[in-house]
Amino acid sequence: MSNEKITITVNGKRYDKEVEPRRLLSDFIRDDLRLTGTHVGCEHGVCGSCTVLMNGKSVRSCLTFAVMADGAEIMTIEGLGTAENMHPLQKGFWEKHGLQCGFCTPGMLMTAVELLKEKPRPSVDEIREALSGNLCRCTGYQTIVESIQRGAEIMQGGK
Amino acid sequence: MTTTRFHAPERLDEAIRLLAADDEARPLAGGQTLVAMLNADLLSPSQIISLHRIAALKGIEKRSDGSVRIGAMTTHAGLARSDVLRDGHRLLAQAAGRIGHEAIRNRGTIGGAVAHGDPSADYPPALVALDAVIEAVGPKGKREIPASDFFQGFLTTALGQGEIVAAIILPPSLNQARTHYEKFARVEGDFATVSVAVALWRGGVRIALGGVGPVPVRSAEAEAELQAGQLSDAAINDAGALLVAASDPLDDVRGSADYRRRLIPRLVKRAIRAAQAKDAR
Numbered sequence A: 001m002s003n004e005k006i007t008i009t010v011n012g013k014r015y016d017k018e019v020e021p022r023r024l025l026s027d028f029i030r031d032d033l034r035l036t037g038t039h040v041g042c043e044h045g046v047c048g049s050c051t052v053l054m055n056g057k058s059v060r061s062c063l064t065f066a067v068m069a070d071g072a073e074i075m076t077i078e079g080l081g082t083a084e085n086m087h088p089l090q091k092g093f094w095e096k097h098g099l100q101c102g103f104c105t106p107g108m109l110m111t112a113v114e115l116l117k118e119k120p121r122p123s124v125d126e127i128r129e130a131l132s133g134n135l136c137r138c139t140g141y142q143t144i145v146e147s148i149q150r151g152a153e154i155m156q157g158g159k
Numbered sequence B: 001m002t003t004t005r006f007h008a009p010e011r012l013d014e015a016i017r018l019l020a021a022d023d024e025a026r027p028l029a030g031g032q033t034l035v036a037m038l039n040a041d042l043l044s045p046s047q048i049i050s051l052h053r054i055a056a057l058k059g060i061e062k063r064s065d066g067s068v069r070i071g072a073m074t075t076h077a078g079l080a081r082s083d084v085l086r087d088g089h090r091l092l093a094q095a096a097g098r099i100g101h102e103a104i105r106n107r108g109t110i111g112g113a114v115a116h117g118d119p120s121a122d123y124p125p126a127l128v129a130l131d132a133v134i135e136a137v138g139p140k141g142k143r144e145i146p147a148s149d150f151f152q153g154f155l156t157t158a159l160g161q162g163e164i165v166a167a168i169i170l171p172p173s174l175n176q177a178r179t180h181y182e183k184f185a186r187v188e189g190d191f192a193t194v195s196v197a198v199a200l201w202r203g204g205v206r207i208a209l210g211g212v213g214p215v216p217v218r219s220a221e222a223e224a225e226l227q228a229g230q231l232s233d234a235a236i237n238d239a240g241a242l243l244v245a246a247s248d249p250l251d252d253v254r255g256s257a258d259y260r261r262r263l264i265p266r267l268v269k270r271a272i273r274a275a276q277a278k279d280a281r
């Protein structure tokens, strides 16, 4: 087996690791780095729960080999905020009950981070379109949409 | 898991050499199809040859003759936002923007999508309507294949062993056309149930349908009818019926064959009227 040496920065911390070529970025993040906030639902790109940011852009970590992220900066849910110091979107989800079981939530949040970077005041339709690749089995989506609207409001300086 | 070797050459000829020497080797572009297939154990390549370091496969360039050359590794997101694609060529940007979701568009590439040859995908009908050319490079050198000859069947293309898609070329002529891409899918981000790509210009009409046959569907009779009938409602109705006759849809999760046949005339009309509404050139 020929392993590849990679250097990846995850949530600001640099890692030098060896990986098998077919190691998925999702497995690398969860099992090698023990950052288990990134969830894995389907492993074929459909559910969105594994979404992370790679060089600032959303990607499916289940459809990306860790070797392809060599030299990249990754941000996972652990890098977004902490329980004491939540990101505005996390506050939005907290206030508007944007989660139930929480399985889809990390992917929803990382997708929403990218959306708000491009569209700081998205319409409901734009939020729904951006979330079209993220499945939630619990909430019915309504509270997630409201949470993202609320997160956007907080980011705009609203209380 | 099987042992797979990984290469990420910087030179195109090196990638071709590696691929040509081993028919169990696979090129990797954005991985949005290939990695999903590997995860599902549908393939077990001996080697993965990633194309992401090869400069010759990158970039979108307008050439002096007005044609546009799109490197195979251009992502769907990059194409959707490109301001090199103007006027009639916007059709391709429109199709790119309708592929999957943002996270898929951020990684997936036009070269990978075209090489995969899925008839329900968004690029094949768009490229056929734009009379695009696929630039393929292989052990025997470079050749240019018209999109209408490139797609040969379900997941089957004109690419030979060791040959890869290097670029997509949009000819200058259809830049003058008014174009539109109309996609009907069950939900945002799904593959098309039916899609329609249309280009209208003073000298003619080109229409290609996705999702209703093993390759993009055209009908010369329908296009002649539209041209002769000057895009009247009656001509569009006749053309819709001719395109239904030319199609060969299947029943699948995205709709029955019958449902697809009913969609075709309506979507064709919608696409033509939307193209007409764009600025004339």
Ligand SMILES: Cc1cc2nc3c(=O)[nH]c(=O)nc-3n(C[C@H](O)[C@H](O)[C@H](O)COP(=O)(O)OP(=O)(O)OC[C@H]3O[C@@H](n4cnc5c(N)ncnc54)[C@H](O)[C@@H]3O)c2cc1C
Binding pocket: A044, A045, A046, B026, B027, B028, B029, B030, B031, B032, B033, B034, B035, B036, B051, B072, B098, B099, B100, B101, B104, B107, B108, B109, B110, B111, B112, B113, B114, B115, B116, B120, B121, B122, B123, B159, B163, B164, B165, B166, B189, B190, B191, B192
């Ligand atoms: C959730 C989801 C939704 C999607 N929705 C849509 C949709 O609505 N419409 C749509 O059109 N597509 C859709 N797709 C597919 C998407 O467009 C893929 O990005 C595309 O099919 C493959 O491009 P890639 O760069 O990821 O290629 P890869 O997955 O890397 O490769 C695909 C295949 O092509 C080969 N290959 C790659 N590059 C080349 C090359 N340059 N020359 C020769 N062979 C090559 C590979 O060996 C492999 O066999 C979706 C995918 C997912 C996961």
Ligand code: FES
Binding pocket: A039, A040, A041, A042, A043, A044, A045, A046, A047, A048, A049, A050, A051, A060, A061, A062, A063
């Ligand atoms: S686990 Fe990656 S999209 Fe479902």
Ligand code: FES
Binding pocket: A098, A099, A100, A101, A102, A103, A104, A105, A135, A136, A137, A138, A139
């Ligand atoms: S909260 Fe349970 S899947 Fe979304």
